[in-house]
Amino acid sequence: MNQKNDPFSQQRENEENKLDDDIELNEEDLPSQAMATHEHIRQEGEKELERDIWALLWSAIAAGLSMSASLLAKGIFHAELGHFSGSMLIESIGYTFGFIIVIMAHQQLFTENTITPVLSVMQKPTANNILLLLRLWAVVLLGNLIGTAIAAWAFGYMPVFDPSIQHAFHEIGMKVMENTPTQMFAKAVVSGWIVATMVWMLPSAGNAKILVILFMTWLIAVADTTHIVVGTIEVLYLVFTGALPWQSFVWPFAIPTLLGNICGGTFIFALLSHAQIRMDMQKDHTGSVEHQSHEP
Template sequence: MEERKNEKHYDQHQQHTDHNDDENELPSQAMATHELIREEGAKELERDIWALLCSAIAAGLSMSASFLAKGVFHAEIGHLPGGILIESIGYTFGFIIVIMAHQQLFTENTITPVLSVMQKPTANNLILLMRLWAVVLLGNLIGTAIAAWAFGYMPVFDPAIQQAFHDIGMKVMANSPTQMFAKAVISGWIVATMVWMLPSAGNTKILVIFAMTWLIAVADTTHIVVGTIEILYLVFTGAIPWQEFIWPFAIPTLLGNICGGTFIFALLSHAQIRMDMQKDSSVTVEKSS
């Protein structure tokens, strides 16, 4: 047991050392972070499809912790002034579980593998990215659907908590498709920012996850995975028809998350790295001449 602990400590120390070496060798810390995330994304693109699916289903189930905790807090303190600030803490639980357990969450994958594809935008890499997105999204939706059905039909929660679940879902459905999209852009951007921060977070990873996902909740944004649990709960309990899950919720929210994570954050992050690379190349040429 002691030997395993020593090996784990050595691996963590080696990763930290390698990261510091990368920062020293590359022209900026941002580029070192970019390379770490890009390399992780490249590995995800090559993963076995069934491993991805199982991990994504597990993530969908784990995200139900956000719905559960937020529902319990809403039932107990939702009526109090400023209760939303504490209620939103519940939203962070699922994200902490999923990210610390290294499960596949769709909105994380709007930046991690995308950086790898941007580095080498080949047709094969684009196909691998589409495969990854499709499998992870499907798995997340399967997991969230199972959780939503269980919350609606299993005799676990008292009427006050069930009403809280209903209220949370109906609050999301009060948004127009345009609002769904716009709010999802913000949450996609926040998740991408969080992913970018984690390699440098060290022992404070949980605090980073907590702060960023709490911000998603307190800002009343929309998220395709957590929101799916909230809306499918309404569908399974008969509060809304299933068509309303597709529109106005799922399609605008999915597109907004992709836009915020990929087309805004990932593109801008990759752009600054390309500028660093060009600057580094010009400096190298000047030195050699």
């Protein structure tokens, strides 16, 4: 049938044209792009704050297991490539695999939650919202650690990987532990900032979401920063295989890295992002009041 003579096609085309006209007419009334991104992330954060605690926990455990793909891929690249000039740039691509799985599967990752629900709390800093945020952080962090611990134990004891790959896991973990507590914290601030930046970019990324995740998390690896979830897999592998005592996981790794990720994602990126939006909102409100005052 000729599409021009198809009444259904004609009706659909008319509806699409009307929708386009409505969008064009409303463009001037839309907030700035930054405000639109802020509102999108804030609404997502509200949904996360209200989720059932068991749903959050299971999603966080799944995320911890999925993040093991970062160590798996990076370890395989490390073992196969060996050491040559520039090998780290290729090896670091493996680091991105876990993030791609977790984010595209909408699983709960702690470092994502250092910005998404925080914007909602900053918008309405009530005691109840703060308690909901702390509950969310505690449940997601616990779930991530459970998932990563299971993965680290499996990597160390299940007869899956040959000795060269297991040796690569060992070297990757020991490289993390070369950092002092101060370096753990400072590098975690950088990775927290990068993850928060990535979360801010995703709503406007469209079909390029995977590329945004790939490049931003590759940057975390290339910069040799520390990350509480990926690093937990790397360090717990050493603990479970007897290369490190449990105390070394808690300090110098976990506590400084956790605080650094929170600082980079929440106290720096989220605060600055929210501050610019508050200024835009105040300016918009002032402009509206001035406009109303000049009306006859």
